[in-house]
Amino acid sequence: MEKQGDLVQGTLDMLVLKALRRGAKHGYAVAEWIHESSNDVLHVEEGALYPALHRLELRGLLSAEWGSSENNRRAKFYSLTAAGRKELAEAAQYWRRMSGAIARVMQTA
Amino acid sequence: MKTWARVKALFHRKQLERDLEEELEFHLAMREEKKRARGIAATEAKYAARREFGNTMRVKEICREMWSFRSLETFWRDLRYGARALEKNPGFTMTAVLAIALGIGVNTGIFSVLNGAALRLLPIPRASQVVSVDQIFHGKIRRNVHGEGSLFSYPEYQEYREHNHVFSGLLAYEPFLQATLGGANPQQLFGAATSCNYFEVLGVRPAEGRAFLDTDCSGPGSNAVVVLSNNLWRTTFHEDPAVLGESVVLNRSRFTVIGIAPPGFGGTEPVPSAFWAPVTMQQALEPERDFLGDANMSWLGLLGRVKDGVSLREVRADLGVIAGRIDQQHAGRTTTLAIHAATFLGRPEERQFVFTIGGVILVAVGLVLLIACANVANLLLARASARQREIAIRLSIGASRWQLIRQLLTESLLIALLGGAAGSLLAFWSFEAITQFVLAHLPHGFPQLALNMSPDYGVLGYSMGLTVMTGLVFGLVPALNATRPDLSTAIKEDNLGVAGSSGFLRSTLVGLQIAVCMILLIAAGLLMRGLYSAQTIDPGFEMANVTEAAFDLGSEGYSEERANAFQESMMARAASLPGVDAVAEGSEAPLSDNHSGTGFLLPGETEGRQMEFNRVSPGFFSLLGIPIVRGRDFTAGEARAGAAEIIVTESTARTLWRGQEAIGKVLRESGGAERVVIGVVKDAQVSHLGETDRVYAYLPAGPKEQARMILLVHSAGGYESVAKGIREAAHALDPELVVDVTKLEDNLEIWRTPSRIVAALSGALGTLALLLASIGVYGVVSYGVSRRIREIGIRMTLGADGKDVMGLLLRQAMRPVLIGAAAGVAGCAAVSQILSKVLYGIGSHDPIAFIGVPVFLLAIALLASYIPARRATRVDPVVALRYE
Numbered sequence: 001m002e003k004q005g006d007l008v009q010g011t012l013d014m015l016v017l018k019a020l021r022r023g024a025k026h027g028y029a030v031a032e033w034i035h036e037s038s039n040d041v042l043h044v045e046e047g048a049l050y051p052a053l054h055r056l057e058l059r060g061l062l063s064a065e066w067g068s069s070e071n072n073r074r075a076k077f078y079s080l081t082a083a084g085r086k087e088l089a090e091a092a093q094y095w096r097r098m099s100g101a102i103a104r105v106m107q108t109a
Numbered sequence: 110m111k112t113w114a115r116v117k118a119l120f121h122r123k124q125l126e127r128d129l130e131e132e133l134e135f136h137l138a139m140r141e142e143k144k145r146a147r148g149i150a151a152t153e154a155k156y157a158a159r160r161e162f163g164n165t166m167r168v169k170e171i172c173r174e175m176w177s178f179r180s181l182e183t184f185w186r187d188l189r190y191g192a193r194a195l196e197k198n199p200g201f202t203m204t205a206v207l208a209i210a211l212g213i214g215v216n217t218g219i220f221s222v223l224n225g226a227a228l229r230l231l232p233i234p235r236a237s238q239v240v241s242v243d244q245i246f247h248g249k250i251r252r253n254v255h256g257e258g259s260l261f262s263y264p265e266y267q268e269y270r271e272h273n274h275v276f277s278g279l280l281a282y283e284p285f286l287q288a289t290l291g292g293a294n295p296q297q298l299f300g301a302a303t304s305c306n307y308f309e310v311l312g313v314r315p316a317e318g319r320a321f322l323d324t325d326c327s328g329p330g331s332n333a334v335v336v337l338s339n340n341l342w343r344t345t346f347h348e349d350p351a352v353l354g355e356s357v358v359l360n361r362s363r364f365t366v367i368g369i370a371p372p373g374f375g376g377t378e379p380v381p382s383a384f385w386a387p388v389t390m391q392q393a394l395e396p397e398r399d400f401l402g403d404a405n406m407s408w409l410g411l412l413g414r415v416k417d418g419v420s421l422r423e424v425r426a427d428l429g430v431i432a433g434r435i436d437q438q439h440a441g442r443t444t445t446l447a448i449h450a451a452t453f454l455g456r457p458e459e460r461q462f463v464f465t466i467g468g469v470i471l472v473a474v475g476l477v478l479l480i481a482c483a484n485v486a487n488l489l490l491a492r493a494s495a496r497q498r499e500i501a502i503r504l505s506i507g508a509s510r511w512q513l514i515r516q517l518l519t520e521s522l523l524i525a526l527l528g529g530a531a532g533s534l535l536a537f538w539s540f541e542a543i544t545q546f547v548l549a550h551l552p553h554g555f556p557q558l559a560l561n562m563s564p565d566y567g568v569l570g571y572s573m574g575l576t577v578m579t580g581l582v583f584g585l586v587p588a589l590n591a592t593r594p595d596l597s598t599a600i601k602e603d604n605l606g607v608a609g610s611s612g613f614l615r616s617t618l619v620g621l622q623i624a625v626c627m628i629l630l631i632a633a634g635l636l637m638r639g640l641y642s643a644q645t646i647d648p649g650f651e652m653a654n655v656t657e658a659a660f661d662l663g664s665e666g667y668s669e670e671r672a673n674a675f676q677e678s679m680m681a682r683a684a685s686l687p688g689v690d691a692v693a694e695g696s697e698a699p700l701s702d703n704h705s706g707t708g709f710l711l712p713g714e715t716e717g718r719q720m721e722f723n724r725v726s727p728g729f730f731s732l733l734g735i736p737i738v739r740g741r742d743f744t745a746g747e748a749r750a751g752a753a754e755i756i757v758t759e760s761t762a763r764t765l766w767r768g769q770e771a772i773g774k775v776l777r778e779s780g781g782a783e784r785v786v787i788g789v790v791k792d793a794q795v796s797h798l799g800e801t802d803r804v805y806a807y808l809p810a811g812p813k814e815q816a817r818m819i820l821l822v823h824s825a826g827g828y829e830s831v832a833k834g835i836r837e838a839a840h841a842l843d844p845e846l847v848v849d850v851t852k853l854e855d856n857l858e859i860w861r862t863p864s865r866i867v868a869a870l871s872g873a874l875g876t877l878a879l880l881l882a883s884i885g886v887y888g889v890v891s892y893g894v895s896r897r898i899r900e901i902g903i904r905m906t907l908g909a910d911g912k913d914v915m916g917l918l919l920r921q922a923m924r925p926v927l928i929g930a931a932a933g934v935a936g937c938a939a940v941s942q943i944l945s946k947v948l949y950g951i952g953s954h955d956p957i958a959f960i961g962v963p964v965f966l967l968a969i970a971l972l973a974s975y976i977p978a979r980r981a982t983r984v985d986p987v988v989a990l991r992y993e
Contacts, residue, residue, distance in 0.1 A: 054172045
């Protein structure tokens, strides 16, 4: 891997969904949450984040609403829809199976 | 979900843009704030935030694209651009739209007539659940038929009704039942004898009173009750509610009125019913016949309402089992059932007829539309070469060929849509009126039809489909041609340019128009000639001054004796009317639509032959002016006795006994009676106009047939006074009798009307085609002239005079016309072969049509070229050379 912290397409969608599991967040907070939760390993590029958010919204996995941020600015808050929750559960399960499998493969001598 | 979000986004485009902007702005602000909090200088923080973010434009672009229907938006853009282009050129737009409107209008109109006649579902609630059932027999068939062979017998109906598992109800009805409504002014009505669940299955509730109950149909002759149509109630009974419970007389039997059908309901046939009576009353309505008990008699139509959730396939399978069971009683016969959504004219025989005729007409109007398409394509080609520079420039600055074609096709579709909408409106508005007019002017003897021609989804779909197809047909070739990728020449080319391949295309289109137009016009010409020969044909007997009178004695319940007495005194009374010089009777009036036939054997032959015959009284031949060539006429005594003598035509004598004396020969009727030939008469077209039957014979009118004899009266006086005299004489004998008096000549109308309608239709279509084609020729020549003004100027400066220029232009204009005309004549030679089989009186090689029409068409084309060409010869060379 040349550039550490790059995200595989599709994985970003899952991370975004995960970031919103505990409640609505705006785009910036989603990026920050992923960054911090990964102990500063994963860095989400804004150029990929916003298209991902809009794509998920179009697919009906997220709903969006304008509200005011912690510093009282107008911001677009995203939250999971029922479909989004279902998608997240499926993605998480798939991810566990895949990462477990990859880990086992990598551990064999 | 996605689509809907996009559709919403489409209408909130600006909002979406602003939101996206603000969202990204917020993100940058947050990042900037965070950097500042870490102690980075304000300006530095701002730039760092932007740098980290990367290309905001690109992000916006990606998001925007995600939300949009790209194809829809480009379509919308193309549409606006196309509308502007059309608006800029109103002359062109008007011409094109008008041509398409005429083409689509006539197609939509014809289709809506066809739709009303045979495609629409029945005018009843939830009509899509109702299917018609018809049977088609194969193998050994011995069957009695009243109406069409595909109808059912009463026992068969009961079988299907009792044992099917797929219908919530199955009804049977005898269509086209003729009955006389008694009273002060007896009138002839069409009605129906129906099973007692008729109204229930159709879902029609009487407007007044009640429908039939099951007990009304409990057995033969049960319950003389009747439901009247709203129309009859209105016209004859003046909407008097007291008629309920009263009795009316139908064919001499009394029926109690129990209900009035709702307004607009006329049954399930295109000829509206005036009344409905229980099927078990059949014999009361048709006294001379008993259908109910005959298990092998076709006379009832079947309609079933399919249970919810049952498919047509299940219906076919279920009824097929019953059909198979019935077949077991008829060795060697198999039955297939035709089960379709119920429509007017749905029986297999009717369907075939309507679709054949409808197909021919649709092809003809399709050809007119083709001419219109060629016209518009030609205009587009001309316009495209004027726009060549615009197109070349757009191509060279990077528009793809596909984009340009799409743009040009959008324009064509726009023209087609405008034309289609205008044409459809025109058709909806005018065709109903035209058809009503035609129906109202059908000659005596044609039943009045009730067709619903208002547009429905079928008609709208047809005209929409046709419109889109039209747009593609006339738009595609010009679009492909205009975007040919030879940029450099096009940009350089100035107006002097010779048209090149688009010139060839235009000529081809003109040729095509002329060819199609030629086919339509020659066909119209042939039909007109056919009509003319039908008007002037000599049928071989005298029609002028002959009046025919029919009395429906059979259905009026006359016994044999009473019928004989009636006819005898009727003949005597008619003979004594002033001006009457001859009276005779025949079982068939010449050229009426009734025909009798029988099988017979010649002695020594085992193979049966068929002949058509008429039963006639003495004096029949002399009244009609048919000469007796050899032998003698029947005597009064022979007629009274219904003797075994027979008179044959010359053709018959030739066919059966070539070279021998026919008189005295014997033939045996399939009924067993031996008949001796006593006379030979000259051939006459008494059965089918324009045809002489090879075997046709006359039998003496016996006492058994008197109930259905038709009275023929020859008189020197006017028709009106004779008709009045006959009616009065008949009513003096029986005041309640319906008397049908007509001129014998009117029977010719029955033969002429179909060709007259077809000739009028094809004449109108031909005129339309001619108009469109001449506009086409005119347009192409005048466009050519305007493009070549400079060339003409040069020629004239170099010494060519007006005549030379005119000759040059006309030669070039007429070349495609001549080629097209030749192709058209060849094509029509093939078409006329088909037409001569379908329609009466058309010679397939009529010289007047085949020479006259091309000459006429060429003259019109020459005129259409001459007018614009003349303009060219008046050009002042100096002006022409300066002309850009």
